[in-house]
Amino acid sequence: MEFIQQYAPVILGVCALIFAYYLIRKVSKADPGTERMKEISTYIHEGARAFLIAEYRILVFFVAILFLLIGLGIGWVTAVCFLVGAVLSTLAGYIGMNIATKANVRTAAAAKDKGMNAALSIAFSGGAVMGMCVVGFGLAGAAVIYLITGSADALSGFSLGASSIALFARVGGGIYTMAADVGADLVGEVEAGIPEDDPRNPAVIADNVGDNGGDVAGMGADLFESYVGSLISAVTLGVVGYQVKGAFFPLLIAALGILAGIIGCFFVKGDENSNPHKALKMGSYVASALVVAGTVGLSFAFFGNIKAAIAIVCGLVVGLIIGSVTEIYTSADYRFVKKIAQQSETGPATTVISGIAVGMQSTAVPIILIAVGIIGAYLSFGLYGIALAAVGMLSTTGITVAVDAYGPIADNAGGIAEMSSLPKSVRKITDKLDAVGNTTAAMGKGFAIGSAALTALALFVSYAQAVKLFDSGINVLDYKVIVGLFIGGMLPFLFSSMTMDSVSKAAYKMIEEVRHQFRTIPGLLEGTAKPDYKKCVAISTQAALREMLLPGIMSVLSPVLIGILLGPAALGGLLAGALVTGVMLAIFMSNSGGAWDNAKKYVEDGHHGGKGSETHKAAVVGDTVGDPFKDTSGPSINILIKLMTVVSLVFAPLFVAIGGLIK
């Protein structure tokens, strides 16, 4: 029993990596299609690699500085664990993005030669590599570190490593993808009048790279952070209340989740006529059901009752429902998106207003769900229960990331089919896969926010414990906590403003470059000359890396500054404030963006005048406003709230020692 308890997490983590390797082989062996397809795929693949390598060059400095600060300020064990977290997160991102840029062309080829089902299988397998790397590296890393060091500090170091990489992956990826997207759309489609994904567009490769950078690597890093964060919080809180048992229980739940996820993957099977969405959903449901069943058993084995299982199921169910609720607000099948499309008839201003109203309204149900989840988890198992709920929500991370990362692969496959002039029937299959990908992406975003909220909350409780405020509490009537609450509440707004500005600046540079190429390369628009794709890739890369520095530094420095100046209680207020406004802003911005996107597509499908009408123009404005909302600022806030909490957790001993310079 003890052997299982100790080593099962490591073993299952490794299993996930082995399964990932199996999937990599499967994808790699698949046919990459025609020469033209291979050529385009190589462009995307190389562009993605170039971005990652450039990003890592900057990350090395950032990580080195933090490594030294942690080593000198807190201890070298924590610093080394920080390094391990950073390396594993990087590795997961690299492998996932690498295989995604191979799976895209093979999905297109499978659609061409073998039909929908084979294409779905390749695309999903590509996504599942990212999913399995996230849970594999996450769980094995956390479990090994805990086995070796047995220290909560070391674990928070590991978590901070994951968080730092996540910040850059999310923010950098978000800026990258938006700059490329806006550049490609605005100059290519609107000004030059060439279709989407047209190979004559110089920014088209950067756009496809961006989909991988933002949606595969960014989402993966985000959930890697949540996954590790929730585990670390549950371990640290569990060990306080229930000794070793309390520490290993969440790790075993995660191990169970990996097993369930792998099994779930085999249930993702469509046939030629069914909706691929059903197949993907089936995989998630099977995995969730297995986790629920296993959790009940583990709960009895560990604690002799079902209470821990209730807490975990609370999180799991809330996560599933939040995903579905997100769909209601962002899918054209429901009234909200239809209303935005209708409001577009009176021009872009009403499109924007109604989209903002929908996004703001969409905060209500997820928040009430989270609140109910917190109540349920707490009543069954106290504050430890809240951390367990986060672990429960994230137990199916493997398959959730797989379903989510499937989206950009299908999207890319469509782009490659278009650029390689494949027959319409192929494009029809990839379009169907892509449409499903849009829905799963919206659901994934909802899940990412919900899990970020719960993880940040769990980490917040761990923080309170680390700064020894667990018993005295963090009192909102304490003026320092009030001040922290206000400043913390402001930070997500400032952060969003920064990331939106960054997108504007980066997009501006891309627009200039695309215009320049159209002007100066003879025969480009006629299709007789090739654009300079690499230049656009380089512009997006450089802009993303330069622009992510300021928000990155702000996220790390502001908690440290407040912790040193005003002390641990004020910092607690700051974290609570940032958590509350951050979650709201993230939901609002992601859902507004998703709703605008689908409202535009709904109009393009022939409603309210269809493509080219004034209504369509208004809907395009909404979509363009929504792009940085949903792909840059909104998702980046997830990272912000977790990262600030983890930074506070790691530097907690320092804040306790100083106690606040302003008494």
Added chain:
Amino acid sequence: MEFIQQYAPVILGVCALIFAYYLIRKVSKADPGTERMKEISTYIHEGARAFLIAEYRILVFFVAILFLLIGLGIGWVTAVCFLVGAVLSTLAGYIGMNIATKANVRTAAAAKDKGMNAALSIAFSGGAVMGMCVVGFGLAGAAVIYLITGSADALSGFSLGASSIALFARVGGGIYTMAADVGADLVGEVEAGIPEDDPRNPAVIADNVGDNGGDVAGMGADLFESYVGSLISAVTLGVVGYQVKGAFFPLLIAALGILAGIIGCFFVKGDENSNPHKALKMGSYVASALVVAGTVGLSFAFFGNIKAAIAIVCGLVVGLIIGSVTEIYTSADYRFVKKIAQQSETGPATTVISGIAVGMQSTAVPIILIAVGIIGAYLSFGLYGIALAAVGMLSTTGITVAVDAYGPIADNAGGIAEMSSLPKSVRKITDKLDAVGNTTAAMGKGFAIGSAALTALALFVSYAQAVKLFDSGINVLDYKVIVGLFIGGMLPFLFSSMTMDSVSKAAYKMIEEVRHQFRTIPGLLEGTAKPDYKKCVAISTQAALREMLLPGIMSVLSPVLIGILLGPAALGGLLAGALVTGVMLAIFMSNSGGAWDNAKKYVEDGHHGGKGSETHKAAVVGDTVGDPFKDTSGPSINILIKLMTVVSLVFAPLFVAIGGLIK
């Protein structure tokens, strides 16, 4: 000494009302101009009256229900005081709006016959009536109730009365003005191509009525609520720590503020060549300086040291600076607005994105100022100091409201000059007065938010005391507080979504009606027939009243519901959460809206292509999105956060008795 302490507040309150009466006489005696001017003025005057009377008809029911609930649940003394607060707030709004709709035409007439200085004097006097009514009724009412009952409960009842009216005035006024504005602009200017304020436009009167309803009555009610709320909080906290002395001190500060405000009014004097903005600023500065001087004296007299004065000055100074900071983000003299104008060159999407980024960024400085103010106030006088800071910030409410209400009067005067075809020289004067009004309006909005934040915070502390959580604290680690925090943080988003939807619906109806009149009234566009102004006024009125009900009920019910279900601690969390996100959203929305407005004007002044260019069209989209931001949703949040806190304060005994149904 004791006599002064007890009766000075009442006496000064009455003095303010006498001064208001003097100003009413002054305005009424002024020449109302030509027959045509009188005719138009009568339309506006009657429209405003019609709106108020219709509003009061609904309010009677709302107030009656709350009166019974308070009487049965808490006690009849509190219920009667609630009634008094509601009546006084209504009275202040009615008198202020009544005289504003008289001052507008007389300002135009003065501009025609006597020049800038005389026009400024009439417009400012009209605004000062509202200002003096707010402080006069507010202080006299609070002081008399405290003298008679000596009860904190009775005072919170009074405050709730003021708040309920404020809700309807702000939300209803905001919806009214936006429906009329959008209807007038979109159909009149854009579709029919007739100029702004053209008498052929059926919605033009409703538009002018709306300016009074939203900006005079709405702003007045908002600051009446803050004024009364800050006093009540300071009295209740003061009496706990310093007995009677602590209760009378803030009342005397308010009395001092009234005196200073009246004196300040006499310093608002321009000459023909100077900038009217300088004259208005001079009045505020004189009043502030007098308050500072007097406060130091009172602080020594009451507490033997300068500490109380420091707390008060903290609030006063923060209020002044927030106003100026608002100007930086929303005036075309600074880089933010210029950047939005420049971004409009690439279309409406970039206009919207950059405006949102500016608004979000603009939260940072005011929040840091508020944080510094809180730290200063607390370190000098504890939690009571925070309430004193709120009183200090609001001590100059009389002249602040006067300067603010001056804006719509000048705006109306310009409209009347246009509709009466007065010479261009007259319009030039009113334009200059109006431009200053736009700046003072933006500053006033900043001040209103800052004071709402500080007042809500002070009331929150009073609430904690009332529910006996003052000593045990409101612990953010308590799961109920966490749940409250999340739900509270969500409410301002939901509320804003509701108010924006309301504007859309109301504007849609107005657009239909204006189009209908243009179509069906022969000779209307040629100027040979008159439009049916009353129909448009009725549509705005009905839409405003119907649409304000749901957000109104939500504001009152949600704290009661959470208080009963989850108990006082959870409700504390809810209030803190709503306060934090509410303040951010209010600043963000108000400043984004103000910045878009001025970016449009900046383009119209001939920059980036000027009027009629594509850039201008994009800027107009920004302005249209910004209208409900800055005139409906943003300012309404001020009311929401204060009202929810006051409701909680009034029903505190109930929550303590029940203690939360979910244990």
